[in-house]
Amino acid sequence: xxxxxxxxxxxxxxxGSAAAHxxxxxxxxxxxxxxxxxxxxxxxxxxxxxxxxxxxxxxGTEHYPALPGxxxxxxxxxMCTASLxxxxxxxxxxAQLRVxxxxxxxxxxxxxxxxxxxxxxxxxxxxxxxxxxxxFNIPPGSxxxxxxxxxxxxxxxxxxxxxxKACAASLExxxxxxxxxxxxxxxxAWWAATSEIPASGGLPRQLYGVQGxxxxxxxxxxxxxxxxxxxxxxxCHMTAGVSDKVYVVSLRGLGGGGGPNAEMLAFCHLDTAxxxxxHPAFEVLRVRPGTPVCHFMPYANPVFGKKKATKP
Numbered sequence: 001x002x003x004x005x006x007x008x009x010x011x012x013x014x015x016g017s018a019a020a021h022x023x024x025x026x027x028x029x030x031x032x033x034x035x036x037x038x039x040x041x042x043x044x045x046x047x048x049x050x051x052x053x054x055x056x057x058x059x060g061t062e063h064y065p066a067l068p069g070x071x072x073x074x075x076x077x078x079m080c081t082a083s084l085x086x087x088x089x090x091x092x093x094x095a096q097l098r099v100x101x102x103x104x105x106x107x108x109x110x111x112x113x114x115x116x117x118x119x120x121x122x123x124x125x126x127x128x129x130x131x132x133x134x135x136f137n138i139p140p141g142s143x144x145x146x147x148x149x150x151x152x153x154x155x156x157x158x159x160x161x162x163x164x165k166a167c168a169a170s171l172e173x174x175x176x177x178x179x180x181x182x183x184x185x186x187x188x189a190w191w192a193a194t195s196e197i198p199a200s201g202g203l204p205r206q207l208y209g210v211q212g213x214x215x216x217x218x219x220x221x222x223x224x225x226x227x228x229x230x231x232x233x234x235x236c237h238m239t240a241g242v243s244d245k246v247y248v249v250s251l252r253g254l255g256g257g258g259g260p261n262a263e264m265l266a267f268c269h270l271d272t273a274x275x276x277x278x279h280p281a282f283e284v285l286r287v288r289p290g291t292p293v294c295h296f297m298p299y300a301n302p303v304f305g306k307k308k309a310t311k312p
Contacts, residue, residue: 029118030171037175037190044194046300047115050232051171054114063137064113064230066144066151071226071298073280074267075235079150079228082280091281094268094292097213097247102254106205107197107298115232121170126233127152136230147228154227154235161274165237168224174234178222178304181238191217192304193248195297196263202299203262204255211261212250218305221246223267225301234301242271246303249296265297 030051034043043051073080073090085091089105096103116124125131129149130140138144155167164181168174179190193216197203221244224234238244245268253259269275273290275282281293297303 030115033118033172034175037179038192041191044192044300044302045196046194047171047192047302050112050115050300053112054116054120054232065111066113066136066138066148066228066230067111068147068228069110069226069298070107071301072228074223074295074297074301075154075225075227075237079147079154080280082283085280085284090298091284091293091295092266093285093287094270094294097210097249097266097268097294099210099212101210102207103210104205105203105208105251105296107203107296109198109202110299112300113226113230113232115171116169118170118172121173121231124169124231126169127156132230138230144228148230151227151229151233155233159237160276162239162241163237164240165235167227168234168236169229169231174224174236174302175304177236178224178302181222181236182220182304182306189307190304191307192302193265194300194302195265197299198260198262203251203260204253206253206255208251208262209254210249211252212248214248216246216248216303216305217307218246219243219308220306221267222304223297223301224304226298236304239269239271242269244269246305265303266294267297267303268292268294 031043068079070084070088070090073085088107089103092103124135129152132148133140133145138148159165166177168177182190220238222236222238224236227233227235247266247268249264249266251262251264253261270292271290272293275289277289281295282288285293
């Protein structure tokens with residue numbers, strides 16, 4: 001049996017057991033897991049949409065291009081170039097996080113691979129390049145094949161100094177990875193959020209004004225970034241022992257149409273001394289390692305945080 005046929009059977013099996021009750025099992029299982037793992041935190045709408053998409057579609061027969069997008073610039077990966085970063089405006093100075101400042105952004109809409117049901121993702125040959133290409137009908141030697149290979153190398157590579165990282169191919173694994181990195185805490189001490197950005201249109205290139213800046217609770221944060229693969233794979237990472245900051249930035253389009261507006265997550269790394277001098281953020285912002293660097297989190301790239309402990 002062809003690998004794509006096996007994948008289709010796995011998806012049918014994962015979704016069929018609750019079909020009689022009018023709700024796909026994979027969605028309800030993911031929702032129940034989320035409620036138990038992240039009590040008091042609603043699943044972000046963008047994540048819920050991708051979970052449903054993974055249950056409703058068969059990625060073995062519906063091809064999602066495994067090409068790098070703006071998300072790779074948030075991860076420490078060579079797939080992000082200075083030209084890509086400069087064209088999008090994803091990196092910016094912390095001083096720009098103030099009401100009244102402006103910045104030119106361009107976050108074009110991208111194909112958004114689904115988050116597969118956990119049972120399906122667990123049965124896919126994630127680490128085997130040949131099997132992945134065969135399962136998803138990606139021609140060996142093609143551009144997509146090279147990007148899939150780059151993702152597998154990224155996931156296998158050791159973390160940078162001071163970094164914790166792991167790749168995750170399902171919602172459940174993503175949450176577990178993030179919680180493990182954040183460390184033990186009282187149940188319900190974790191939260192998760194994503195940028196609220198139009199999935200269909202993205203953010204067209206224009207000037208945007210900062211209407212508000214709100215710092216999110218926590219002193220430890222994990223950022224999860226979409227990497228090129230035929231289905232949703234995140235590289236999640238955090239910097240150990242360094243106090244980063246995460247903000248919600250309210251943006252308003254200043255173009256002729258007066259929009260769109262967006263609530264963007266901004267991740268600010270306050271100590272970049274251990275970053276590679278070749279990191280594109282330094283070239284784009286014209287700063288040196290050690291300087292704080294901020295970046296926006298694109299569509300459906302979640303941030304997990306650990307709430308600050310309250311003093312008795």
